[in-house]
Amino acid sequence: xxxxxxxxxxxxxxxxxxxxxxxxxxxxxxxxxxxxxxxxxxxxxxxxxxxxxxxxxxxxxxxxxxxxxxxxxxxxxxxxxxxxxxxxxxxxxxxxxxxxxxxxxxxxxxxxxxxxxxxxxxxxxxxxxxxxxxxxxxxxxxxxxxxxxxxxxxxxxxxxxxxxxxxxxxxxxxxxxxxxxxxxxxxxxxxxxxxxxxxxxxxxxxxxxxxxxxxxxxxxxxxxxxxxxxxxxxxxxxxxxxxxxxxxxxxxxxxxxxxxxxxxxxxxxxxxxxxxxxxxxxxxxxxxxxxxxxxxxxxxxxxxxxxxxxxxxxxxxx
Amino acid sequence: xxxxxxxxxxxxxxxxxxxxxxxxxxxxxxxxxxxxxxxxxxxxxxxxxxxxxxxxxxxxxxxxxxxxxxxxxxxxxxxxxxxxxxxxxxxxxxxxxxxxxxxxxxxxxxxxxxxxxxxxxxxxxxxxxxxxxxxxxxxxxxxxxxxxxxxxxxxxxxxxxxxxxxxxxxxxxxxxxxxxxxxxxxxxxxxxxxxxxxxxxxxxxxxxxxxxxxxxxxxxxxxxxxxxxxxxxxxxxxxxxxxxxxxxxxxxxxxxxxxxxxxxxxxxxxxxxxxxxxx
Numbered sequence: 001x002x003x004x005x006x007x008x009x010x011x012x013x014x015x016x017x018x019x020x021x022x023x024x025x026x027x028x029x030x031x032x033x034x035x036x037x038x039x040x041x042x043x044x045x046x047x048x049x050x051x052x053x054x055x056x057x058x059x060x061x062x063x064x065x066x067x068x069x070x071x072x073x074x075x076x077x078x079x080x081x082x083x084x085x086x087x088x089x090x091x092x093x094x095x096x097x098x099x100x101x102x103x104x105x106x107x108x109x110x111x112x113x114x115x116x117x118x119x120x121x122x123x124x125x126x127x128x129x130x131x132x133x134x135x136x137x138x139x140x141x142x143x144x145x146x147x148x149x150x151x152x153x154x155x156x157x158x159x160x161x162x163x164x165x166x167x168x169x170x171x172x173x174x175x176x177x178x179x180x181x182x183x184x185x186x187x188x189x190x191x192x193x194x195x196x197x198x199x200x201x202x203x204x205x206x207x208x209x210x211x212x213x214x215x216x217x218x219x220x221x222x223x224x225x226x227x228x229x230x231x232x233x234x235x236x237x238x239x240x241x242x243x244x245x246x247x248x249x250x251x252x253x254x255x256x257x258x259x260x261x262x263x264x265x266x267x268x269x270x271x272x273x274x275x276x277x278x279x280x281x282x283x284x285x286x287x288x289x290x291x292x293x294x295x296x297x298x299x300x301x302x303x304x305x306x307x308x309x310x311x312x313x314x315x316x317x318x
Numbered sequence: 319x320x321x322x323x324x325x326x327x328x329x330x331x332x333x334x335x336x337x338x339x340x341x342x343x344x345x346x347x348x349x350x351x352x353x354x355x356x357x358x359x360x361x362x363x364x365x366x367x368x369x370x371x372x373x374x375x376x377x378x379x380x381x382x383x384x385x386x387x388x389x390x391x392x393x394x395x396x397x398x399x400x401x402x403x404x405x406x407x408x409x410x411x412x413x414x415x416x417x418x419x420x421x422x423x424x425x426x427x428x429x430x431x432x433x434x435x436x437x438x439x440x441x442x443x444x445x446x447x448x449x450x451x452x453x454x455x456x457x458x459x460x461x462x463x464x465x466x467x468x469x470x471x472x473x474x475x476x477x478x479x480x481x482x483x484x485x486x487x488x489x490x491x492x493x494x495x496x497x498x499x500x501x502x503x504x505x506x507x508x509x510x511x512x513x514x515x516x517x518x519x520x521x522x523x524x525x526x527x528x529x530x531x532x533x534x535x536x537x538x539x540x541x542x543x544x545x546x547x548x549x550x551x552x553x554x555x556x557x558x559x560x561x562x563x564x565x566x567x568x569x570x571x572x573x574x575x576x577x578x579x580x581x582x583x584x585x586x587x588x589x590x591x592x593x594x595x596x597x
Contacts, residue, residue: 162523164543165552169561172571173542174522181496182528186504201480201489202523202542209493223480223489223520228547233401233482247485248397257396259486309497310458312490313451318390318420 004272005061007050014043047269054218057241059250060226062218063197067272069279070129071098071113071156074196077279078104078286079111085145088137091171096127096163097135097207099142104154104283107290110146112139112207113156116197130163133176136206140180143187152190152290155207160225162203177206184209185309186302190293192286194264195219196271211305212289213259215251216278217266221259222249258312262289341365343537357578366535366578368515370417371424371441374474378582379428379437387427388459391452392420399483406483409445417443421452422477425460427469431586433593436464439474442516448481449521454491457525461498461509470508470589471499475526479519492524499525508592510585513540513563513572531588532572533581534563540572 003012018039021032054062062068075082084100087093099112116129131139139155146153162173184191184207193210199221215221224232226244231237248254251263264285271278293301338347343365353360357377358367369377375384392414399406414420422444427436438460440447457473464471480488502509511529513522516539523542526532534540541561548554559565566572576584 162542164547166548166554166556166560169542169548170569172527172569174540175527175571177523177542178492178496178525178527181493181524182500182503185493185497185500202492202520205489205493206523209497221486221489223485224482229482233403235402239402243401246397246399246401247482249485254486257485257487259490306497306501309490309494312494313454313487314394314396314484315421315450315452315455316392316394318392 004065004067005058007054007058007061008047011043011046011050014039014046018043051269055241056220056244056247056250056253057226059218060220060244062270062272063220065270065272066118068197069271069275070116070118070158070197072115072118073275074113074156074279074282075102075111077276078283080104082111085142086138088134088141090134090137092132092134094127094131094135094138095125096129096159097131097139099139101151102154104290105287107152107287109152109154109290110142111154111156112142113196114159114203114207116158127163129159130161131159131203131206132163132165132168133171133173136162136173136176136180139207140176140183143180143184143191147188150189152192152294153187154286154290155191155193155210157193157195157199157204157208157221158197159200159203160198161200162206177202180206181209185305188298188302190290190296190301191305192289192293194282194286195221195260196282200225209305209309211293211301211308212261214262214264214285214289215254215260216264216271216282217251218270219251220244220249221251221254222247257314342367359578364536364577366515366537368442368476370443371419371439371474374439375424375426375428375437377578378439378474378585379430380432383428385427387425387463388456389424390420391456393450393452393484395483396451396487397483397485399485401483409483413444417441419444421456422447422450422481423453423456425456427463430472430582430589433586433589434469435472435589436460436467436469437472437474440476440521442476442478445481446479447475447477447521448479448488449477449491449495449524450481450484450488451491453481454488454494457491457495458498461495461502464507464509465498465501465505468505468507470510470592471502472510472512472585473525473529474512474514475517475521476514477517477519477521477526479521489520492520495525496528499528506595508589510588510592512581512585513538515539516541518542518544527571530592531574533584533588534566534572534575535578535581536563536575538563540566 102111117123344363
């Protein structure tokens with residue numbers, strides 16, 4: 001096994017030994033069955049030990065892994081049908097944020113999500129999942145279409161953040177995100193949002209004003225990147241692990257703060273270890289939320305959403 | 319006292335600083351009194367200096383009409399945040415003592431040329447006018463007051479963006495404030511956003527940019543991502559007037575740039591239309 005992450009190296013070492021012994025066994029150079037079993041046991045324990053004690057910084061590394069399932073994996077694993085709809089009708093078709101009609105189990109929905117790539121070519125085309133205003137405006141167009149057709153909206157969040165560049169400013173990145181926040185607040189159909197990997201600030205919340213907001217176990221959601229926060233408040237980018245800790249970016253911490261409603265479990269060792277298990281867990285969580293939210297009338301839904309976001313925040317009354 | 323003996327308090331430099339200030343843009347020396355009388359606008363280059371929230375309220379509302387609501391709301395340090403410079407709670411205490419403010423926004427009701435309104439005014443001196451839980455709560459409550467009493471709502475923004483020390487709770491204030499504004503839209507109540515220097519990050523990407531009317535002060539910095547971030551990470555060359563009020567006007571994101579001396583009158587004019595229609 002190859003160690004994808006620095007902190008997985010001890011496991012990788014054991015697994016390399018296991019592979020060696022297995023090879024020797026198969027070449028009939030001795031019987032190592034007992035040792036192999038022992039080592040496998042140790043590897044399992046080691047992994048459990050590591051994964052039960054992950055720091056926020058380590059979780060952030062998992063959330064960013066390029067081996068982690070991305071939107072296209074989830075589409076192919078949980079959607080029996082997907083019809084992509086292109087363009088914002090204003091300027092372009094942003095490949096960093098895509099959407100379309102999708103069938104998930106028995107549910108027909110509008111699926112919208114950040115579109116990271118698997119390799120350099122894909123990531124260049126998709127701008128590493130960092131959407132421009134065009135992407136956020138397309139997302140809104142699709143949400144309004146879902147409202148017209150009475151379809152629930154499912155958004156999958158996985159972005160470092162909205163694109164911070166000249167074209168973004170020129171075409172109103174701020175306005176596009178802000179408009180989505182206003183419109184999503186009153187959308188007459190259920191909105192279910194899931195942070196599957198990175199939930200980067202305004203770029204994330206721009207599609208995540210959900211009746212239900214869920215997070216994968218090793219996803220992160222943050223107001224600023226740990227590196228950015230460290231550079232500003234510590235004046236030292238290398239203090240990012242400290243910033244990751246201080247910012248409270250992990251699913252359990254955000255559940256405690258009332259930001260998210262549910263944590264979606266990942267397969268042992270992380271979603272990247274088994275895409276199909278991660279996808280099945282996602283599908284189950286989505287189906288549960290869509291089912292229960294679809295029972296609510298539009299006005300109930302909107303009031304409930306307003307109340308939910310009204311409650312967010314902690315302050316003293318002085 | 320002999321003329322050649324200088325005492326410290328009467329040194330020319332100290333005296334000069336007492337009565338003179340330097341314009342933040344053209345560096346011209348201006349009489350402090352002239353600057354104050356000119357609503358903190360440089361008489362030479364018309365650079366609009368930053369105003370404290372109560373100064374703004376004094377300039378904008380009819381005299382004696384302002385009634386503050388929820389003045390006590392203040393940060394509670396929900397994350398127990400500590401950075402290189404120490405704890406957030408301590409920073410808040412220092413800032414409160416220094417500014418006399420409890421949060422980065424002052425909210426209340428009042429009148430503009432006789433028209434009753436609900437208003438929120440951000441103050442950059444309070445942790446860079448950053449948007450955090452208390453800020454969002456106060457803005458939402460002011461918007462809700464407008465909703466309940468069928469009043470127009472005005473926000474003066476001045477902010478560096480979301481406050482990092484409250485993590486995602488700060489981020490959520492973007493959705494919370496916009497949800498409150500969305501309700502005003504449904505009730506046909508005017509919401510006017512005035513963008514002052516600076517309006518950036520999470521504030522530009524929420525309530526500041528979605529006014530029925532977006533008005534900006536001349537030269538105000540209005541941005542989503544910081545100029546330095548763009549230059550460093552994307553390595554793009556940027557135009558000189560990038561992210562100024564003038565640049566945003568040119569690109570279609572604000573309705574009007576209004577000199578501070580005309581701002582109250584402009585607000586009254588816009589409000590007179592906003593409250594004139596058939597309901």
